[in-house]
Amino acid sequence: MPKTILVTGAGRGLGRTLAERCSARGDAVIAHARSESALEGVPCERRLIADLAQPETIEDAVSELGLEHLDALVHNAGVAHIGPVAEQRLEWWRESMAVNVVAVAELTRVLLPALRASGGHVVFVNSGAGLSAGPGWSSYAAGKHALKALADALRGEERGAGVRVTSLYPSHFTTDMQRSVREAFDSEYDLDRATSVESIAQTVVETLNTPSDMVVNEMRIEPPNPLPIRPRP
Numbered sequence: 001m002p003k004t005i006l007v008t009g010a011g012r013g014l015g016r017t018l019a020e021r022c023s024a025r026g027d028a029v030i031a032h033a034r035s036e037s038a039l040e041g042v043p044c045e046r047r048l049i050a051d052l053a054q055p056e057t058i059e060d061a062v063s064e065l066g067l068e069h070l071d072a073l074v075h076n077a078g079v080a081h082i083g084p085v086a087e088q089r090l091e092w093w094r095e096s097m098a099v100n101v102v103a104v105a106e107l108t109r110v111l112l113p114a115l116r117a118s119g120g121h122v123v124f125v126n127s128g129a130g131l132s133a134g135p136g137w138s139s140y141a142a143g144k145h146a147l148k149a150l151a152d153a154l155r156g157e158e159r160g161a162g163v164r165v166t167s168l169y170p171s172h173f174t175t176d177m178q179r180s181v182r183e184a185f186d187s188e189y190d191l192d193r194a195t196s197v198e199s200i201a202q203t204v205v206e207t208l209n210t211p212s213d214m215v216v217n218e219m220r221i222e223p224p225n226p227l228p229i230r231p232r233p
């Protein structure tokens with residue numbers, strides 16, 4: 001059955017692929033990006049423009065949509081600043097926490113009435129870095145660990161209201177983010193050993209398709225034969 005689905009970070013990467021897939025199957029997609037131009041060519045019914053690095057702007061932007069019902073909210077947008085703690089700049093920490101955590105909490109808060117009204121589903125695109133942190137990952141992993149906490153608390157709070165919450169923990173898949181992470185680590189990258197962005201988008205769609213009498217709370221995803229991220233010898 002067609003759903004109304006809000007996808008954050010829909011201008012490129014996983015968010016764009018997901019918006020395309022959902023629109024193709026007849027869903028009413030509300031595509032989010034920080035600029036109108038980022039959404040050029042993205043199939044959608046409506047747009048939400050907000051810079052997630054400024055979470056205080058979200059409530060006004062969302063209220064302009066006048067949404068009373070929302071079937072699914074996919075928190076996909078994210079940023080990653082890779083480097084040792086000794087080199088992590090203050091603005092990287094601020095941006096990582098704002099985009100990957102605070103904006104996600106704020107967007108969830110303002111959309112909860114519409115989600116409750118539909119018995120909606122909130123999907124958090126987390127990361128393997130949300131479960132363990134290695135060298136170089138501090139600001140990204142800290143944000144994703146906090147995102148796990150946000151999702152786990154929300155799941156317990158909203159189950160009585162019929163809102164389902166899923167956290168996905170992918171290892172790595174083929175987008176700009178993975179390319180730039182590999183560059184930052186000076187690591188080899190083999191597309192054939194990464195999960196495709198299409199496969200991750202399909203998994204999100206299938207998660208949204210699960211029968212309403214069950215919920216996938218968490219899913220860990222990795223390629224069958226992953227190429228570890230580590231500096232070239």
Ligand SMILES: NC(=O)c1ccc[n+]([C@@H]2O[C@H](COP(=O)([O-])OP(=O)(O)OC[C@H]3O[C@@H](n4cnc5c(N)ncnc54)[C@H](OP(=O)(O)O)[C@@H]3O)[C@@H](O)[C@H]2O)c1
Nearest residue numbers: 009013014034051052053076077078127172173175177178
């Ligand atoms: N790719 C991987 O290997 C991998 C692995 C595990 C988890 N993930 C997670 O998967 C999700 C999608 O990542 P991706 O690989 O598709 O990354 P991507 O290609 O780098 O895309 C990131 C998206 O987030 C948006 N975004 C970043 N900062 C924003 C801001 N301040 N305001 C609004 N939007 C903003 C970007 O918009 P702009 O175009 O405006 O920058 C873009 O649409 C992220 O949460 C990421 O952490 C990715």
